[in-house]
Amino acid sequence: MANVFVALGQNVVFMSAVTAWFLAQVLKTLTSYWKHGEFNAERLVGAGGMPSSHTALVVGLASAVGLHEGLQSSLFGIAVILAGIVMYDAAGVRQAAGKQAKVINKLVRQLRVEHTINDIRLKELLGHTPLEVMAGALLGFAVAYGLNKLMLLS
Template sequence: MMIFENFPLICSLAAIIFTQALKYPIAIFSKDKKTSLSIVTTTGGMPSSHSAAVSSLITALILQYGIGSGYVAIATTFGVIVMFDSMGVRRQSGEQGIVLIDAIKELTRLSLKFPKNEQELIAEEAEEKIYPEEMAVKKYLGHKPSEVFVGLLTGIFVTFIVRLFYEQI
């Protein structure tokens, strides 16, 4: 099949899948009481699958075309942007999400002090009900530098493992 001939693509996809699957045991090991299996489909957390994907792509391209290749230059530029973005803009968005969730909880708590008819008026003005528990998942948008670094190492590791399978074929 054509897709299996694309070593860099297979490496990147394998890195994403492996890293996402790795999030659950890491979360359990860290004794996060709110851990559920849904963590494997969310963004953020340890390790960064974004970093794993781009570092795997870069490593595969280096192995296939050499470090001086234009493909490696493009992928490295893309990878640096992805990793910085996951620590910067996306991380800040996640932290703002935490603040918004706290504000919503506080407003909900304060609205309970109003008489029943005013509570109904407040509820009618809202476009939809807000469930802070469901929104809590959204706070994990970005990554800490350690999560990006472990993702980078994971991507390199996965590339060499995939390469072992390619050598057997």
């Protein structure tokens, strides 16, 4: 079992993706603290926020595959398609779902005042703005590039 962890730690593609995701989650927590003035532990694992950790992960993955296997490789093509789907979902579908949740929550608050209704609250921070997705993409690429250079030196 220890060999699996050693092998993963030496896998530049795996480490690029995971490191980009981790750094994005930490940065997301810090930007949330800066914006709201209080620590929110949910930001360490939650969706939404700056930068997009989903995007950082898939762009880190695709970039590392491209740098390691080559831009003509089938694996790079698959990784780029996967990254495109995730980025579209983050900035499109999930952002729209978050906006809908905001409207539904407002309607529920108004109905609760006028009528008896169960207190439900939908999660509103689901998706990303294009800027948050772009920041995640830049972070993912930078991590993959940096780790690729470091691992080549080893």
